[in-house]
Amino acid sequence: MKSKVYGNIDRLLGGLSLERFATTTRADFRFAPINGLLMVAIFVTGLVVHLTLHQFSVRAVVLSLGSALVLVGLVRICQVWEAVVTLATADCLAIYLMLRPESGVLLATVVLAVLVAPSVQMAYQWERAVVLRFGKFHGIRSSGLFFVIPVVDKVAQFVDQRIRVTDFNAETTLTADTVPVNVDAIAFWMVWDAQKAVLEVETFQTALALSAQTALRNAIGKHELAELLSERDRLGKEIQTVLEEKTSPWGITTQSVEIRDIIIPKELEDAMSRQAQAERERQSRIILGTAETEIAEKFARASEHYKKNPVALHLRAMNMVYEGLRQKGSMIIVPSSAVETMGLGALGGLTSFGRAGQDEGPDDPTPEGDE
Numbered sequence: 001m002k003s004k005v006y007g008n009i010d011r012l013l014g015g016l017s018l019e020r021f022a023t024t025t026r027a028d029f030r031f032a033p034i035n036g037l038l039m040v041a042i043f044v045t046g047l048v049v050h051l052t053l054h055q056f057s058v059r060a061v062v063l064s065l066g067s068a069l070v071l072v073g074l075v076r077i078c079q080v081w082e083a084v085v086t087l088a089t090a091d092c093l094a095i096y097l098m099l100r101p102e103s104g105v106l107l108a109t110v111v112l113a114v115l116v117a118p119s120v121q122m123a124y125q126w127e128r129a130v131v132l133r134f135g136k137f138h139g140i141r142s143s144g145l146f147f148v149i150p151v152v153d154k155v156a157q158f159v160d161q162r163i164r165v166t167d168f169n170a171e172t173t174l175t176a177d178t179v180p181v182n183v184d185a186i187a188f189w190m191v192w193d194a195q196k197a198v199l200e201v202e203t204f205q206t207a208l209a210l211s212a213q214t215a216l217r218n219a220i221g222k223h224e225l226a227e228l229l230s231e232r233d234r235l236g237k238e239i240q241t242v243l244e245e246k247t248s249p250w251g252i253t254t255q256s257v258e259i260r261d262i263i264i265p266k267e268l269e270d271a272m273s274r275q276a277q278a279e280r281e282r283q284s285r286i287i288l289g290t291a292e293t294e295i296a297e298k299f300a301r302a303s304e305h306y307k308k309n310p311v312a313l314h315l316r317a318m319n320m321v322y323e324g325l326r327q328k329g330s331m332i333i334v335p336s337s338a339v340e341t342m343g344l345g346a347l348g349g350l351t352s353f354g355r356a357g358q359d360e361g362p363d364d365p366t367p368e369g370d371e
Contacts, residue, residue: 021079022079022158023127023157023158023159023160024157025156025157025198026080027079027080027155028079028080028081028154028155029079029081029118029119029121029148029154029155030079030121030122030155030158031075031076031079031117031118032122034120034122035075035117035118035120036072036076036117038116038117038120039068039071039072039075039113039114039117040068040069040072042109042112042113042116042117043064043065043067043068043109043110043113044064044065044068045109046064046105046106046108046109046110046112046113047060047061047064047065047106047109049105049109050064050102050105050106050109053105054102054105057099057102059098059099060099060102060106063094063095063098063099063106064106064109067091067094067095067110068113070091071087071088071091071110071113071114074087075087075114075117075118081118081150081151081154084114084115084118084150085114085151087114088110088111088114091110092107092110092111095107095110115150116150118150119147119148119149119150120145120147121141121145121146121147121148121155122144122145122146123141123142123143123144123146123158124143124158125143126143126160126161126162127143127158127159127160127161128140128141128142128143128158128159128161128194129141129146129155129157129158129159130155130156130157130159130194130195130198130199131148131153131154131155131156132153132154132155132156133149133152133153133154134152135154137195137199138153140194140195141155156198157194157198159191159194159197159198160191161190161191161192161194162190163188163189163190163255164188164189164190165186165187165188166186166187166189166205166208166209166212167184167185167186167187167260168184168185168186168187168209168212168213168216169182169183169184169185169213169216170182170183170185170213170216170217170220173216173217173220173221174220174221175220175221175223175224175225175228176221176222176223176224177224177225179224179225179264179265180264180265181220181225181228181262181263181264182262182263183216183220183228183259183261183262183263184259184260184261184263185212185216185236185239185257185258185259185260186257186258186260187208187212187239187240187243187254187256187257188254188255188256188257188258189208189243189247189252189253189254189255190252190253190255191204191251191252192251192252192253193251193252194251195251196249196250196251197250197251197252200249200250200251201250204247204250204252207247207250208243208247208252208254211242211243211246211247212239212243212257215238215239215242215243216239218242219235219238219239219242223235225264228259228262229262232258232259232262235259236256236257236258236259237257239257240254240255240256240257243257
C-alpha cells in the first residue's frame with residue numbers, strides 16, 4: 001500500500017515538473033538553464049550597447065535586467081511560442097513607453113533575446129527530439145545541441161529511449177475456475193522508433209499501460225488459480241507476446257513482463273492451507289505404509305533363512321537378549337511365542353539364576369530353618 005501511495009505522489013510531482021512538461025506534446029520547446037543564461041547574456045549585451053550610445057540611466061538598467069529575469073521565469077513556465085510572443089510584446093511596449101526617445105537598442109535586445117534563446121535546444125544522451133515544421137514532421141534530432149526556427153518549428157516531444165518500467169494490476173479479476181484474484185505485474189519496455197511513438201499514438205505511455213492491464217485480465221480469465229500460482233513465468237510471456245503484437249507498430253518493444261504478486265481472498269487462502277496440510281498428512285501416511293511393507297518383505301526373507309537354520313535363529317535370540325540387557329537393564333519383555341520358537345526359555349532361566357546368585361552373595365546370613 002505504501003509503495004502505491006509513493007508511486008502516485010511521484011507521478012503527481014512528475015506531472016507538475018517543468019522538465020517533464022517540456023517532454024510532452026503540449027510544449028513547443030524545452031527552456032533549459034542554458035536557454036535562460038543565453039537570454040540573460042543577450043539582455044546584458046544590449047544594456048551595455050545602450051549605455052555606450054546613450055547617457056547612463058538607472059531606469060534603463062532596471063528595465064533591462066528586470067525584463068531579463070521576468071522573461072526567463074515566465075518563458076521557463078510556459079515553454080510555448082504564443083507565450084513568448086505575448087510576453088515580448090508586453091515588454092517592448094513597457095520599454096517604449098518608459099524610454100521612448102532612447103528605446104531602440106533595448107527593443108531590439110528584447111526581440112533578439114526571446115527569439116534566439118528558445119531556438120537553441122538540447123537533447124540528453126538518452127533522448128530523441130521529434131521536430132515539426134508548420135505542423136508537419138520535419139525530422140528527428142539526436143542528443144546534443146540543435147537549433148529550431150522560432151515560431152515556425154515545434155519540438156513535438158523529447159522521447160526517452162532508455163528501458164522503462166510500467167507497473168499495472170488487475171483488481172478482482174475472475175480466473176477460469178471463478179476465483180477472484182488481484183494480480184500486480186510490471187512491464188519492461190523501450191521506444192526504438194521515436195517517430196512512430198509520437199505520430200502513431202497520442203500518449204504511448206498511457207496506451208501501453210492500459211493495453212498491459214487488458215492483456216493481464218484476459219490472461220487471468222484463461223487460466224485456473226493453480227496455474228497462476230505455479231506458472232507465473234508462462235503467464236508473463238503470454239502477456240509479453242500480446243503487448244509486443246500491439247505496440248510494435250508504435251515503435252515500442254516490450255522486453256519482458258513479470259508477475260509481482262497474486263493476492264487471493266483470505267477464506268480461500270485458509271482453505272488452501274488446510275488442503276495442503278491434509279495432502280502432507282496423506283503423503284506421510286503413504287510413506288509410512290510403504291516403509292512397513294518393505295520391512296515386512298525383509299522380515300519374510302529373513303524368516304526363510306531362520307526356518308532352515310535353527311542355530312542361526314538361536315544365535316539371533318542370544319544377540320537380542322544381550323543387546324537388551326546391555327541397553328535396558330535386567331528386565332526384558334519377550335512374547336511367549338518368541339520364547340518357545342527361539343529357545344529363550346533355558347537362556348532366560350540361566351540369566352535370572354545368575355542375577356539372583358549375584359544379588360544374594362556369599363556373605364548373606366544362613367536362614368534359621370537350615371540350622
